[in-house]
Amino acid sequence: MKSPYSTISQIQAFFERKGIRAQKKFGQNFLIDGNMVDYIINAAKPLFSERDITLAEIGIGLGTLTYPILSLEIETDLFEIDFAYIQLAKEEILPIFPKAILHEGDALENLHHIFPKNVFIFGNLPYHLTTEIINTIMIQCRSFQGGIFMVQKEFAERLVKETSSLSVFLSAFCEIKYLKTVHKNCFFPIPKIHSALILLAPKDPKTRDHWTPQSSQEVEIWSRMLRTLFWGKRKQIQVSLRESPFSEDPPFREALGKALLLSEIPPTKRPEELNNKQFLTLGQHLLDVLTK
Numbered sequence: 001m002k003s004p005y006s007t008i009s010q011i012q013a014f015f016e017r018k019g020i021r022a023q024k025k026f027g028q029n030f031l032i033d034g035n036m037v038d039y040i041i042n043a044a045k046p047l048f049s050e051r052d053i054t055l056a057e058i059g060i061g062l063g064t065l066t067y068p069i070l071s072l073e074i075e076t077d078l079f080e081i082d083f084a085y086i087q088l089a090k091e092e093i094l095p096i097f098p099k100a101i102l103h104e105g106d107a108l109e110n111l112h113h114i115f116p117k118n119v120f121i122f123g124n125l126p127y128h129l130t131t132e133i134i135n136t137i138m139i140q141c142r143s144f145q146g147g148i149f150m151v152q153k154e155f156a157e158r159l160v161k162e163t164s165s166l167s168v169f170l171s172a173f174c175e176i177k178y179l180k181t182v183h184k185n186c187f188f189p190i191p192k193i194h195s196a197l198i199l200l201a202p203k204d205p206k207t208r209d210h211w212t213p214q215s216s217q218e219v220e221i222w223s224r225m226l227r228t229l230f231w232g233k234r235k236q237i238q239v240s241l242r243e244s245p246f247s248e249d250p251p252f253r254e255a256l257g258k259a260l261l262l263s264e265i266p267p268t269k270r271p272e273e274l275n276n277k278q279f280l281t282l283g284q285h286l287l288d289v290l291t292k
């Protein structure tokens, strides 16, 4: 089923009727391209392998994605901050889709509702929130089943092509795939830049190289290790180890030094020169050293 507000004229009529307009502060550029909506749903469907899977959509707006998602008739948690679209959901969406659960307010404060679920997540997110929301999901959703997110094109390209603190951090939790570039004309109002769809797929626990931090304490160590190594642009690891504010506590610095030796990573290397596997090995050794 399609949202009744998925074309420019339908959206403009809705805005006029309610006396509202798209709010920049909430990153409101609504998807209006039906082919892209179909693409997202078709890319996601084959990934719903778990029998007790639930879905979630962060930032429902005018429901362009929400209607087709809810038409799958799977329990779905919806998140929205703007009163206009909360009201729209209550009046027009919830009455026809009994499997929808609406969480009103800032998604970052409400995401805990899905932490324990086997959840697949859709998000055409406000760009300024993308990193924080994806990080929170990776850290907290222990049964994350995957997600498709609309992000800035440049952000997506950097995530898949470059070695950065964020790309390595995420590599312990999921595989990241660049699905498709989305032209800025697919949105209303038209944003300044193009977007892209990325797929975050959970790592297969059966693969030999699989490693993921298990507890929140382990996640914190993994994150601290990366913040230390990526401190300062293009610095050698030995320099960051000595000077980064994240390595100030001497036992941590000593442990990271030992882990580097055990992982056979030369301290003269720059973090950008390492691959994800080397970082994961380093993370494992660091945990071993710290918990001995």
Ligand SMILES: C[S@@+](CC[C@H](N)C(=O)[O-])C[C@H]1O[C@@H](n2cnc3c(N)ncnc32)[C@H](O)[C@@H]1O
Residues within 6 Å of the ligand: 026, 027, 028, 029, 030, 031, 032, 058, 059, 060, 061, 062, 063, 064, 065, 079, 080, 081, 082, 085, 105, 106, 107, 108, 124, 125, 126, 129
């Ligand atoms: C880019 S629009 C996408 C809307 C719709 N999903 C679509 O594809 O057309 C982002 C949506 O996220 C909502 N939003 C912004 N900040 C939010 C937050 N912190 N928590 C929940 N929703 C938020 C906005 O109000 C808006 O509806």
